[in-house]
Amino acid sequence: MDAEDFAAIESAVREFVRKEVVPREAEIDERDEIPADLREKAAGLGLFGWALPAEYGGLGLTMAEDVRLAIQLGYTTPAFRSLFGTNNGIAGQAIVGYGSQAQRERWLPALASGEAVASFALTEAEAGSDPSGLTSKAVPESGGYVLTGTKRFITNAPIADVFVVFARTDPASTGREGISALLVPAGLPGVTVGPHDPKMGQAGAWTAEVFLDEVRVPADALIGAEGDGFRIAMASLARGRLHIAAVCVGMAERALAEAVEHARTTRQGGRVIGDFQLVQALLAESHAELYAGRSMVLRAAEEYDAGTDRRLGPSSAKLFCTEMLGRVADRAVQVHGGMGYMRGVAVERIYRDARLFRIYEGTSEIQKLVIARTLLHPR
């Protein structure tokens, strides 16, 4: 896509976020759901499939373009991005990168149009950021597999049409070996999705447990080859980590914009609080960190596209930007004073919403391990 075309796309997404979503943030937070009409508009715009290949109805964006859109989407409630985040991200990319032609043709057009939602079922109670401990099983049987296991915190599970499920096809295996990825339609007998989890923040972004009770899938449900699961999961997550870092940059931009506006207009003791140097310090620290985070994401995305680094950059950006957002959100609340602690004020929501980013798609601690291992044992 040429630069002018992409600029038009970026501008359209920016306009949509600010005109259609921002005014409804409080409603989404309060009702813990994305209104149906907003979902419909997002699907109409093409947000369910921007990162999917153009031949399947997406836009086929590069990582450098993907992160710029993610920054725009990050400006509003993360629940909105989450609605189509799994289609474009971890679940959709697993099908794009490793699915068979038949799997791509069956699912990608429906995912791109928003008719279907795909969900990435990796995490388990005892296998979070490190999936090598997962225990779900896919036992080969009569030309297919029988799946059993329980998945936890699965984003979009309550509205999913299909799951990318990670399970052990080799029952004797341990660690990262013997794990495979399978496409499991949500309507299959034995698939049960629990109620959506009540959470501290990110209201409207639904996660739930997924129970797999002797779910029979055909052999062609396999994504890639048997035993490719860990590699598929890691590849999908690397892209996802960079995307999440970009979302954090967008959210930090919003938190800072709210803080600046508050500092410029709120008076204490007869002066606008932006005149106080300690308030100015809070704004300046946030801006400097935000600038660093944005630069990091854009650089890491370029390197991802060039294929020169798909580990250090994404993990470093995810680590820095999620932690940076936490600090920027905290300062934004501080600038707001008591108002920043009140429900209905944007920075109060952002403060709660921000916390999850340091945990999901690989905790900060896991990112540090990935970075350190790559430094110590370069391939």
Next chain:
Amino acid sequence: MEVLVCVKRVPAAGARVPLTGDGRDIDTRHLGFTIGPHEECAVEEAVRLVAAHGGRVTVLAVGPAECAEQVRYALAMGADRGVLVDAGRSDPDPEATAGAITQAVRTLTGGEEPFDLLLFGDCSADAGHHQVGIRVATGLGLPIVSGVKALEVAGDGLRMRREAGDGVEVYRVPLPAAAAVREGLNLPRYPSLPGRLRARKAELRTVAVEPEPGGLRTVRLRQPADDRAAVVVLGHGAAAAPAVVDVLDELGVV
């Protein structure tokens, strides 16, 4: 079904419309441009009709080359072809605009399939003359219904509905026909991202027409009296309560 939709490039003004120094025009130096809400519904309706019954949607705008922005927006919504009509004047009045469109329609349909339906917005979002659709239909000898709030294919023609006082008027119109539609006819879609990309690259046809004289001359535009909301402090602490009750009472809330 071959459908032609006529759209106008209008300033996207906020609550207060800035005027030029001589008071004869809108000061557009700091404004973006758009198509009016009635016309956006006309494009949406045309795209839906063609999706359901086949055919093509052609979108046409009269005016300077910048009108391409509005034509491309309609293409992004799903229209198939875009036409710019160069009438040789920057701001033709409704009579001149209608003359230009009438000529352009004759040019476009010369040797091609005639349009089955011409759709207009009921009135433009800036001037609001309510004239162009009716003048074009008259010029081309087509039946037209204005103020249309619902439109559907019925047999070989169309059934159109419009509000009239306390009632509703329903018209059956044979094709070819014209309609001037109102906002509320449908909920226009957000142009999709792939649609916007297609529209950016679409080739627009330019049709030159002979300028026709218009009959209207703008003498002066005037801003309505400034009625911006003002903040009134009713009191402080508990002392404000009686005044608040009075206001609530006045509003009929209590």
